[in-house]
Structure formats: C-alpha cells, structure tokens
Amino acid sequence: MGTSLQPVGVLAPGANLNAYVQAVNGFAVLSAEEEKQLAEDLYYHEDLEAARRLVMAHLRFVVHIARSYSGYGLAEADLIQEGNVGLMKAVKRFNPEKGVRLVSFAVHWIKAEIHEFILRNWRIVKVATTKAQRKLFFNLRGAKKRLAWLTNEEAHAVAKDLDVDVKHVREMEGRLSAYDAAFDAGTDEDDETAYQAPAYYLEDKRYDPARQLEEADWEESGANSLALALEDLDERARDILQQRWLNEDKATLHDLAAKYGVSAERIRQLEKNAMKKIRAIMEA
Template structure:
C-alpha cells in the first residue's frame, strides 16, 4: 500500500494518507524535530534557555526524525530562577523536512493489535500546521480577546512537537502516551503565557514548557515514592549515573566525593541518591516468607516506635504520685491568697492567666506577680525534691 508522504514543496497539508484503489493506506504521522536541550522541572521553564545546537519545529513546518533520548541535565530543572531571562532568538530553531511514520499493518487481512499511539498520530496529523504569520495573528488575538478558538488552533498545530519531545524520554518512562498527555498540558500553558511581541517562535517557547512538564512527570512517577523533591535531588536523579559512567570512561574512580565535586552538590546527597536509585520499594503488607504459608507481614516485624507496656505503667504511676504530691504542696499554701491564685491559675492550670490579669485582680504590678511566681516555683521544686528524691529528674 502506498503511504502518504510530505511533498518537496513543504506544503503544510502534506502527510495525509494516499489511498489507492482497493484498500486503505495507514496514516503517516509527521512529528516535530528533536529539541536537544533540558528544561526546568517546575511548571515554568526558563525563557531563552535554548542552546545553539537545538533542533526544533517551526510554527509552520513539520519536523525531523527522533534521536535516542539522552540523559537530561537536571541542573536546568529548577523551581526558581525561571522568569526574567532573555527570550531566544528566532533563528535558533533549525527546521527539517524529515518525518516519522506511524506503524503500518503487515497485511490487509491480518488481525493487528490496536496501537493507541498510532491512532493518536493519525489524529494529530489531521490538524494543519500554521505559518509563522498565522501563528502570530492567532497569538495576538488570543492575548487581546482570550478567544478559546484561537488558543485551540495554536495548541493543535503544535501537537506534533509534543510527540517528538515525548519520544526523547521513552526510555525513561515506558508509557509514551502518559508523556504525551503531560506534554500537552505544558503546551497549553505555553500558549496561555506566550507573548507574540517578543519575536520568539511559539514552538521555541512551547518546547521549554513541554519538556518541563514531561521531566516533572517522569521524576514524580519514577517510583511510588518520589526520588527527588529538591533542586539538588533532581540534579542527581538525572545526572548521577551519567556522571559515574563518564568518570569510569576516563579511568577515574567514581567515588561519592568525586561525583559531588563534579556536580557541585553535597557528598551526603550523592550517597543518599545512590541508595535510592539502587533500591526499590517493598510493600509493608507483603507476606514474609511464603514457604510455610505464614501470614506475617513486614509491618508486623517492625519494632514499635512507642513506649512499651512497662514504660507506660511506670509513667502512669509517676503521674499519679506527682498529682498527690502537688495536692500536698497546695495544702501548705492555705491562707496565702496570692500564692494560691498563682499556683492554681498559673503553675498547674491548663490555660494559665497572664501576669497582667493576676496583677489587676490583686492590685499589684506584673513584675510583682512574676516575683511571687518565681519564689513559689522555687519552693515547689524543693518540696518535690524532698518528697520524691531522684524521681524528680524524670518529671
């Protein structure tokens, strides 16, 4: 069967299926060219963080064939320092006419497994690409009127770019459709925040947002437990193994200290991330040893974090004894109205009164109440020391 391919004229409508008589041809999906640079993992990508050797789709053209995904420089995965950088120049985007084709059926009559990615590529191909002039016009219209139709056209015309960038991380996360969906969210954010008056192509700006959302999704879903929540941890997540391989290739022993020096991070962070990457999760509810059919789980074997029965009993006994001794001490204060008030309303009260409130009650200053309280506290400490001895140390 014949496959529709892009013609030499670079027409934006090329890439649709060519259907000869007697059968239908599978669609050929055109995907944007690789964008070889890293983005920040926060939802905000850095403006202007486009390297000189970047390859990326223009607003009005379909772009190139996918390269193997490379290790990401997580130093750019930063929640801060995102706004305020200069926008990249328009000529930093390299365009190409290569295409990536959706998988084709082996034969007309054979049963084939449904491929959601191939179906999505065919759907993406239905949306026309826009010229730079049309893109700018729609962006201005959306910026001034918030017209959802204009935003929808800007998003759908760049869906190929999302697929291309998502394919760069297919080794890091096997479900490519999840990456595409996350990248689409980044694309919508880019359209929402795009400024057409800065002289930067939408595809250049959107690639940063797409990559940032995909990177954030990868690191958040690498395992059930997040591996990196800080900038240093994200940097190590994306670069630790890569840097270790580089040092080994140069004949250098990749110790934690050497890697920390190379990546400019604390050594203990390197050791911690190394352990995280080398180990996996284990369910606490999983049975331990199924040979004898035991129902014991890992959580049953974990030591208790609270006090044991003996400690609880001793603590309860001490509280009872202390309460009794405080009652005996209060008896010694009979006839001393101020001391009784301070003892009841300040020293043992759940919600003690302020010094000012007690001072107003007895017509004395706050400082005088404080002096009386300090004297009473000293007397109480001496009384408990005489009655309880060394047991007062645990109170």
C-alpha cells in the same frame, strides 16, 4: 485560558494511543506567518479560537518529546497528557513580539510538566525535591547508559559535566537504583514470603523489662502525686473532681449544682480552679 481551548477528543490520549497519534499528526503544521498571526490574535485580542489552533498544531511536538521519556516506566498516554498541559501554558504566555517560534518557547513548559509528573509518580518516596536535585536526576538518568554502577572515573566525569559534587552524583545514583517496597506484607502473600516484609524486622520493645519497670514506676509516681494533690483540696473541690472525673458513673454539672445548691456555671468554675491547682501541685 479555559477548557474551550481543548480540542474535543484530542487532548485526552486515552486507551487508543495509536489513534490519538494518527489524529494529531493529521493537523497541519503552521507556517511562520500563520503562527505569528494566530499568536497576535491571542495575545492582543484574547482570541481563544486562535489559541486552540496553536495548541492543535503543536500536539505532534508534545508526542515527540513525551516519547523521549519512555524509559521511566510510566504510561506514554499520561506523559503526553502532562506535556499537553505544558503546551497550553506555553501558548497562554507566548509573546509574538519576542521573535521566536512557539515550538522553541514551548519546549521548556512541556518538559517542565512532564518532569514534575515523573518525579511525582516514579517512586512513592520522592527522589528529588530541590531544583538542583531535579536537574541531577534527569541528567544522571541520561548519562547512565548501562545498569551497572558508575566507576569513579565516570562519576567524576558526570559531576564535572553537571557542575556538582561527586558525592551528590553518588547519592542520586543510589536513589535511582533503589526500589519501593511495601512496609507490610501483601494480603495475597503466603507464610513463606510474608516474613520478608520490613514490618516483621522492627524490634518489639513492649516486653523489654527495663521499659516495663520504667512505665510501672511512672504510673505509680503519677498515682501518688495525684493522691497527694487531691488531699490538698478542700472537701467540696475534691468531691467535684471525684464525681466528674474519677468515678465510673460520672456526675453532670447539673447533678452537682443540685447537690450543693449553686448554679452549674459555679460548679464548672470550681472544677476549673481545682484542676488548675492539681496541675500546679503535680508539676512542682
């Protein structure tokens, strides 16, 4: 089903949500016979006009479902738009021979798209990733009728009702009660509030004496190992590495090729072999 399915100016609620709702409520509700005929035209003949009419006739149903998710703090227009995507997916997959109305079949697809949108946008940090966590997330949101934490009895009742462990209920409740916080202070915050940002509470270990001593020992050990490894090379290999890697003004392969009267490829091979020998000595 391509973009030709989309009724122009309808599947995008936009800023004027009231006008959109009024428009979709103006589409006639299909009778069972009309719906079956349109579904058969789409299913057997890929009639996109039939698909368009099926979608448009059920847009009011998407609005009804989307409004039941108004408590998540997300724009109603976005929820409706996502629900419309689910409706179109349902229309595409609807089999008129199953003996059910489209509205009964589509509710799963509409809610699935809205759920996915909520989980992607409700928090910066995802609160539910597995199928079980997603089910618990939405059911627990509905089970919590007040802002206070669940009592032990309430938590056990929710766990029993949803057939999950109590600890999973408590864990999800904690995620639901958490909030996103910026790691760094905002650019518009003053000195009196900026210090509260988490970034200011990290331990700075750069000046820890033990760490500085360890780094100094490591650098000295590395330098000593490199010096010993270079001494183990022949004079030409040592000179190639010196001029290619250690000098401030580094020589090119062609510079060294002219100096030793060989090809640049030969210098590259000598350099590669010397580096391999250096690495072996330092790792021993």
